[in-house]
Amino acid sequence: MKYMATYDVMESARNTNEWLGASARAFASYPIFALSMNPFLPLMAAWGEVAERSFARMMVKPDWGIRSIVGPDGQDHIIDVKTVVEKPFGNLIQFFVRRRAPMARKILLVAPMSGHYATLMRSTVASLLPDADVFVTDWHNARDIPMSEGKFDVEDYTLYLVEFMRALGPDTHVIAVCQPAPLTLAAVAYLAEEDPEAQPRSMTLIGGPIDPDAAATEVTDFGRRVTMGQLEHLAIQRVGFRHKGAGRLVYPGLLQLAGFMSMNADRHSKAFAEQILRVVQGEAGDHDAHNRFYDEYLAVMDMTAEFYLTTVERIFKNREVARNVFTVGGKRVDIGKITKVAVKTVEGANDDISAPGQCVAALKLLTGVPETKKTSHLEPGAGHYGIFAGKSWRLNIRPLVLAFIDANSGRPRPQKAVPIKLASSN
Structure with missing residues (x-):
């Protein structure tokens, strides 16, 4: 109480x-x-x-605000946001473009669960839509999820990603931004062992803390200083009476x-x-x-206490992904089992959230992937936001990611990327 x-x-x-x-x-x-x-x-x-x-x-979930795009034919194409997989703690949604045939590129954009809604990725989604079919993980606000739905921690998050990848099939190209990068890596490793045919063709990890100790930031310093007991006492509260999730322990x-x-x-x-x-x-x-x-x-969402605490303890403090000892359901997920998924890492030289070195550490863990299918990019002068939604993303990183996807699509090179032209967006 x-x-x-x-x-x-x-x-x-x-x-x-x-x-x-x-x-x-x-x-x-x-x-x-x-x-x-x-x-x-x-x-x-x-x-x-x-x-x-x-x-x-502070109490409102922002709208995606992506109404339409202008196609290469010069016509407006209306965008419908459709739910592909519905789950208690998050849905897999598709930005369906009316009157457009399925694109050669199919992208799963894994949005962070780190305090803001997936709509933080609005400009990223809008920039990819002219050249790909885009699917996004749309995480729910924990305060709106009844306690009867149970817990949600880093293992549950990983299994959600596994289910989403299975639903989309093996022709998918995954892009994970920031917080979900290590868990996306774990999800693909899980599929490599349990369901190899469901693995995506490529995985792009952008500014994620694969190995937090590779480069110090304020985030990693805080994780080292505070104990788990202190963190639970200072950060965790129960959802109040106003919401459906009343009584659920959350990081508000x-x-x-x-x-x-x-x-x-x-x-x-x-x-x-x-x-x-x-x-x-x-x-x-x-x-x-x-x-x-x-x-x-200002539009923020609650995270379940178990997700926040296990992220700090297992990803940052214990470095389970960085040390390749992460487990799901008591079984070790071996990143070395990934052998046929092409992997690209992207970092910003001025990133003060996931500093350069933290994300590229993934390539050393991928011992089963040929060197020809591993690549990295360090964007000069770019901060954390810029590498997935800012100027650096629009001008440099997006074309590199699309070229990487094309090179690992397993089919003839798709149509050339067209310039981004949005008819309406917030």
């Missing part, structure tokens, strides 16, 4: 700040106040508008967001102060650069 009360206190604080923002905006926007020359009133209304929107976004999204914001507090404070001034001056818009970024950044 103690931790449930803490969860509800935190939610009450968020709710109160949203209400204060709405109240300030409404009060200061009374028409009669327009006759006043007091500059405080428009400033108060602007603060209220920004505060209300910001605190409201709001607590994660507080950590995210504190890492760059000065930058965020400046961004919100500047946005308030833009609202006062009438220069802000519903989808301006600030709102586009923070609508996604």
Whole structure:
């Protein structure tokens, strides 16, 4: 009950700040106040508008916002988001392009479960859609999953990926971004031993902590300093009464967001102060650069406690994947069993989350894969976000990944990648 009360206190604080923002905006926007020359009133209304929107976004799952793409024929093709495999803790979804034949490239994009929704990968999905059939792991918010559905830890996550790969078949090319990279590697190794015919043709690992000790970051330093007992005491709470998952132990999204914001507090404070001034001056818009970024950044989701704690303990502290001793259901998953899957690693030279060296460590573990089917890329000047969704991804990394997929497709080279042209997206 103690931790449930803490969860509800935190939610009450968020709710109160949203209400204060709405109240300030409404009060200061009374028409009669327009006759006043007091500059405080428009400033108060602007603060209220920004505060209300910001605190409201923390409870909302963003929309994918990918409505259509422009095909090589010059016509708009409507995008439908379809569920391929439905599971309690996450679905496999497809971005189905109407009036388009199946593409030569079939990509499974494994999105992180690290505090934000899979929609964080929106621009990555949009950039791949013109040239491939795209499937994405759409993880659910733990606060909305009843306790009757049981636990969800790193082994369950791995088995979800195994099921998704089986559903898509052996012509799939997997791209795993950040957190899921080590578990994707484990899932493919699991298939190599249990169901070899279901393995994907290629696997691209982008900025993932395969071996966290290969290069130190604030994330790895924190993992070494804190004990598991301290982490459980500080980070884990029970979902409050408002949600379907009431009573479930989670690492709350709001607590994660507080950590995210504190890492760059000065930058965020400046961004919100500047946005308030833009609202006062009438220069802000519903989808301006600030709102586009923070609508996604502030939308956080709870992770199950067992997933968060086993990730820290088994992936970061014990380095089970890095040491090739990871187990699923008590059975060791041997990465050396992978023999026919081509593997590419991508790292950013300025990545401060998964520093260079952590992801490329996967290639040393793949002792059964010929050297001709292993490759790596280090993107100069790129940070963590840039290697999968920023300028570096768009201009350099995406073409390299598509070329890597084509080279390992097992069929004649597919159509040349066309320039990205989106008809509508958030």
